[in-house]
Amino acid sequence: MxxxxxxxxxxxxxxxxxxxxxxxxxxxxxxxxxxxxxxKIDNLVIGYVEECEMHPDSDHLHVCKVNLGDKVTQIVCGAPNVRKGLKVIVACPGAVLPGDFEIKKSTIRGVESNGMICALYELGLEEKTDETYSKGIEELNDDAIVGEDPIKYLGLDxxxxxxxxxxxxxxxxxxxxxxxxxxxxxxGKKVTMPDVSTNPIKDSIKGKFTVEVDTENCTLYNAKLVKDVVIKESPDFIKQRLVAAGMRPINNVVDISNYVMLEYGQPLHFFDKDKLGDKIVVRMAHENEKTITLDGKERTLNEKDVVITDGEKTVCIAGVMGGANTEVDNNTKNILIEAAIFNPFNIRYTSIGLDLRSEASLRYERGLNYEYTSLALERACHLLEKYADGKVLSDTITVDNVKKVVKEATVTLDDVNNLLGMELTTKDMENSLNNLGFSYEKTGNSYLVTIPNRRLDVEANSADLVEEIGRLYGYDNIESKLPIGPTKPGKYVGNVAFRKLVSKRLRSLGLNETRTYTLISEEENKLFDYNRGNLIKLPNPMSSDKVIIRQSILPSLLKVVDYNKARNVKDICIYEIANVYYNEMDEDTKIAIAMRGNYLVNNWSGVKVKVDFYLLKGIVENILDYLGFKNRYSFVVNEINSMHPGMSAEILLDREPIGFLGRVHPNVKKDDIFVAEFSLNKLTSKNVKPIKHKEPSKYPEINKDLAFVVKKEVTVGELMTQIKKSGGRLLTDIDVFDVYVGENVKEDEKSIAFSLTFADPTRTLNDEEVMQVFNKIINDVETKMNAKLRG
Amino acid sequence: MKDLEKILEELQSKIVNVSSMNELNDLRVEYLGKKGSISMLSSKIAELPVEEKKTFGAELNKVKMTANELIDSKKNEIETKELNEKLANEKIDISLPSTKVTVGAPNILEKVIEDLEELLMSMGYDVVEGPEVEKDLYNFELLNLPKGHPARDAQDTFYITDETILLRSQTSPVQIRTMLANEEKTPIRIICPGKTYRRDDDDATHSHQFTQMEGLLVDKNISLANLKGTFDIIAKRLFGEDRETRFRPSFYPFTEPSVELDISCFNCGGKGCNICKGTGWITVGGAGMVHYNVLKNCGYDPEVWTGFAFGFGIERLTMLKYGITDCRTFYTNDLRCANIYDRKDVE
CATH class of the missing domain: 3.30.56.10 (Phenylalanyl-tRNA Synthetase; Chain B, domain 1)
Incomplete structure (x- = not known):
């Protein structure tokens, strides 16, 4: 503003x-x-054009000798209206015009020029339009004094x-x-209100005009008639003030309506009385009612829009825009002025719905002070009388359904000091109230304060008054005090602490935390379609890349991978933990991981741990073990959308699926990207046993290696399960140290070598009993798994 | 006797030139081996007269010992020399690049959030998060922002269903949820960090998704001075011990009175610079005393209870703290920046 x-x-x-x-x-x-x-612009003076000759080398430039009071200087000017004997505005060298345009001494086509003769728009005092441009340089009146400040002379300071x-x-x-x-x-000063007096003619509006209000959404409707107005240019002060406030002057009548709105905040509407007729009916629009507004566009209305009608046709969309049929034009003689209050919610609804938000509609929807409605109307009449030769008819037609409640609230000094934590005195408080112009009655310690209607924002409540008193007194005087009262240590509520633990663990495993957008595109949403619920799609998205509330974080992580790859970051290990949404209010928190390139690398020394399925599996296992789920999870082959069918698996915890891991399908991303995504909420809901110490065995372990040849489709996992089962209690560890296909092994077979560890925590094992178990393992695996011990 | 001295001299002169273990072994065999020249002398004892036997024997032992010492010391010398040669051969170029051992970096917003959480938890605040898909009732209505309220314009919201379900435009609904859920209506101290959404086009200073952290304290006899005391601590923690704070009157529908939270400029110390736009002060958040209507809406009697609430834009705090100029930086996740943040802050 x-x-x-x-x-x-x-x-x-x-x-x-x-x-x-x-x-x-x-x-x-x-x-x-x-x-x-x-x-204010420095180095701007009123000058007098003493001589004006054509430029020797141009068909439009003039060379002028301009008297600036203390000297006569030469200036080259291109304006068509420059001539001898004119008083003009001169920007001398050193003047800085709007747009940081500094005037300097120069040579224009070989002729010295010591400044610029200006138009008002060049000084930022008028808008630059075709009209102001063609007007050329500003021609000052003869009473302008050479050498003085032209802005002050024009009253524009x-x-x-x-x-x-x-x-x-x-x-x-x-x-x-x-x-x-x-x-x-x-x-701490007083306000003087503007002059609203008029000299009404004997004729009264009463009997000549009627107003009928048929809706509760118009609480006040005041109307006055002004006859015989003369449409012309506004006086300078009105034009200047409108420009200062950011509005364009049009003509005296339109300008007065805007001027009064900027003065009181009350928008007015001027109807051409002769086009309007003798009657106004305010009502709600009919569904699909159509009307043409003064911008020439047809508008379709509905039952929530308030309209002004002449009893039959709509002449104005209330508070939003007038109708073309009753518009004030250059031939208008008689004006009906409307000063009204409408339901702010309706105006807001209509102006947003029609995309017609204006200075007026904004004021209606924020609310209006009914006391100013009639004052603004009188003020407009006063100005029309003075600056448009209008004759004001006596009396006003008023339909007034405003509930006039005196806004009163009680406030005490304690209220003020308790809420602000300050130490105001009675005098401080009374000072503030007086300066605000809030009247009060004092009874004992309590003040019954009347809140003026001009302050619609202040409600009849002591807290509102405390705020008003406090802000005027100044918050700089507040002393800092910490709240007292019993305090307990703060804690994380819900799954927050758990999530942070997982997050920190992932970071310690070398993954970088990312933060991506919740809203994704429909295309992205098609990826990693795994155990989805109902989708949330925005009905009015801002753009096609932000349409769906994601149910998988992985599409966003793939974007981060691409972004970094494009910037030559080859080794990428990232994760994000974020909420996803199903249905409307159904929430899950997901852990998503994406990795590519090398996990650990030293190029010159040849150390290289490449990201692959087994590394990612290790990271997932590490997280699950860390959370206390050792031996409760497994990985099973299952087809998962967007994942490589041969290099991915579903993660089961207590036999229940929680997510998946593996390589992204080459149709989705060509390079090797490994991802995992699983539910955090499914982890938090599980019980976990407390940590318990386990003493390492004091007795020696016995290691034995063996290898089996099996059909290729047999998994190592199946073999290990059988070995564990057959090995029983004494088999304490099992590891795979070789997987071999090739020479000496049939084409459809593979050889798997295991290293087995046997021990008993209570005694030293002898060879014989170990051999017994070892042989049982060989026998069982050979018979049950169709395997052959490799010699 | 002469023989003995001669042998020793001979050994001494030979051992000087020995440079390897093999040569030394040969020398040992030559003199001290079974058929070595010293060993051979001991067989001469038998041929000597009785009176000389004793002295010769003693002399011979002495020579043996000296010879052994000579050889042992040469052995040490050679071993040391060989080890030094080996070590010299093992010398590496310590200027070659290291094997990069890294842990992952936190997202920088998360770092600032956790910093604030740690501080406020130590002051008795619980950290509560709430749903991002939220009800209009909690996001607006119970916060003293009824439907059609013009102040809703400031928060252009993503609606999911017609005016009832939305993507939350602020973290304040968590305050409402917490007050409503506290059936005993006991004092509350919470902070609520989280993601929020508004229909803004993404640019250097706007983002359709951003992060807020709000705090709420409800108790008896709480004043704006308590808010100031709390804000002082937060400001100093984030932006340095010498920060001063200031309240400016403001407006939020859910607080009364409402204030803007300003800190003295950490860059120029208050003299005026381009960071504080010449004013010496930087606005870092908004706050106020909880509006009586909000307390009432959540079942707290405003005659008995008062409280304050404050809110920060985490992106803004982070941008100020670390000199980030484009808030899109937080969401592009450029890993070339990751290592900047994987370190402790200056106290």
Whole structure:
């Protein structure tokens, strides 16, 4: 919101007030003045064109001798309207014009030029349009004094505050009177309201015009008639102030409507009375009702939109946009002014629905002060009388259904000091209330405060008053105190601690933590389709790459792999733990891992641990063992979407599937990427035995090696299960030290070599009993697994 | 006797030139072996007169001992020499690159979250996370943001079903859930870190997915001064012991009064620089006293209970703390940056 401080000066005495200092004070009190723009430009003077000759080497440039008061200088000017005897604005060398354009001494086609004769738009004082451009340089009146500051002469020496408003203050601080009250609060001054007096003619609106309100969504409708207006240009001060506040001047009538809105915050609507007729009916629109708005577009309405009608046809979409059929134009003579309040929710609904959010609609939807509605109407009449030669008809038509509740709340000094933790005195508190312009009645310690209607954001509650008192008094005076009261040590609630343990373990295993987006594309969502639930798809996504709330993290991890590969990072070990969602509120936390390249490498020395299935399996096992699940999990072959059918497995915990691991299918990614994904929630829900010490055996172990030849389809896992079963209690460890196919082994067979360890924790084993077990193993495996001991 | 001395001299002169173990062994055999020249002399004892036997025997033993000493010392010398040669041969170039032993790096946002968690848990706050797919009721309505409230504009939200289920736009619903779930209505101290979502286009300072951490304390006799005391500790922990803090009046629908949380600029110390945009202060979060309507909505009587709530954007804190200028950095996961964060912070 842009506020013209020249305008504010109409309502609050700012004599001697430093506007930079004021901006700081206002910001500290909670209304953030984000920027201060001053129109002042150095090295700008009023000049008099004493001579004006054509440039010898150009068909449009002129060479001028310009009197600047203290000297006469030569300036080359390209404007068509430059001529001898004109008073003009001269930017001398050193002047910096908007856009950081510094004026320097120069030579234009061989002729020296010591400055620039300016148009208003070049000084940022007017918008640059075709119209202002074709106007050429600004021609000042004869009363302009050569050598003086032209901006001051034009009355444009304004200071503009750019406000960055919070949603509560964009009700009252988006108009100049409201902001003037804030200024007055901070400075401890009073506000003078603008002149709303008129000299109405004898004719009354009553009997000539009727207003009917057929909906509860219009709580106030005031109307006045102004006759015989003359449409022309607005006076300079109105134009300048509108420009300062960021609006474009159009003509006196339209400008007055905008001016009053920027003054009171109350939007007005002007109808061409002669096009409108004698009647207004406010009602809800019919479903699919169509109307043409003043931008010439047809709009389709529904039952939630409030419309203004002439009893038959719609003449205005209430609070949003007027109709083309009753628009004020250059021939308009008689005006019906509407000053109304509509239900903010309806205006919000309509303006968002039609994508027609305007300065007016925003003000309606934030809420309006009904006291200003009639004042704004009177003010508009006052200005029309003064600047548009209008004749104001006496009386006002009013349909008033506003519930006028006096907003009162009680606040005590204790309320203030208890909530703020400060030590204000009664006097501090009364000062703040007085400066705010909140009246109060004091009974004992308690203050019954009346909150003015202009502060719609302040509710009738002591906390709201405490905030107002506190912000004016200043939070700088708050002393830091820690809360007292019994304290227990903080803890992680739910599965958070568990997740962090897994996360740290994965990091200690060399995997880097990533963070990727929850929303993914439909294409990505097709990958790794494993044990899915119902999908959540956004009905109104922002873009096609953010449509689905993911149920697998792996598509995102593959993207991270690609991103890094493209940047020449070859060895990639990453993981992410994140929530995934099924149905609407069904949540799971998943652990996802992706790896490629080398896990450990030293190129010159030849140390190289390549990422493969077995490395990833080791990482998954390490995590599960760490969490206490040793001997409770297994890996089984199962076809999994997007995974290499021969290099992947499902992970079972207590025989129940929790996820999968393996190599990504070459159709998905050509290079060797190994991934795993499993449910964290399925891990947290399990009971685990406490850690218990186990003494290592004091007695010697006996090692024996053997190898079996089996059919290729027999898995090592099956062999080991049989060996363990046959080995019984004395077989304490089993390892595979060779897997061989090739010479001396048939084409459909393989040889697996095992190293077996035997021990008894209570005594030394003798060879004979070990041989007994060893032979049993050989015998069992040969007969049950169709294997042959390799000689 | 002369023979003995002569033999010893001979051995001494020969041993000087010995340079290997083999030569030394040969020498040992030549003099001390069974048929060695010294051993041979002992057979001469028998031929000597009785009175000379004793002295000769003693002399011979002395010579034997000296010869043994000479050989042993030469042996040591050779062994040392050989070991030194071996060691010299084993010399490596210690300037060659190491075998990189690494652990994984944390995501930098997680690092900042855990730093705050550790601090606040020590102050009695529980860490509570909540669902990212959330009800409008918890994300807005019970937070004093009824449907159609203009303040909802500031949080352009991803709706999943028509106005009832959404991707949470803030972590505040966890506060609501915690207050509602606490049936005994006892004091509460929680922090809620987590992912949040708004319909913003991703650029250097906006992200449709971002991370917040909110804190809530509900108890009796809690004031804005308690919030300030708590914020002081957080600010110093994150941005250094010499940080000063400031409250600026602000607005949030769920707090009353509401404040912006500012810290004195850690870069310029308050003089004004481009990080603090010349003001000497940096806004790092928002906070306030829990709104009476929110307390009421969650079953806490605002006449009895007061509380404060604060919220930080973790991305913003992290950007400030580590000098990151583009918040998309957090989500691209460029591993070339990973090792930057795999280290302890400066205290």
């Amino acid at each position: 842009a506020i013209s401080m020249n305008w504010v000066k109409d309502y609050v005495d700012l004599e001697g007030v430093d506007l930079k200092d004021l901006a700081n004070k206002i910001t500290k009190a909670g209304v953030n003045v984000e920027g201060i723009i001053s129109n 304004d200071t503009i505050y750019n406000l960055d408003l919070n949603p509560n203050r964009n009700i009252d601080c988006t108009n100049h009177i409201g902001f003037a009250y804030e200024v007055a609060s901070v400075l």
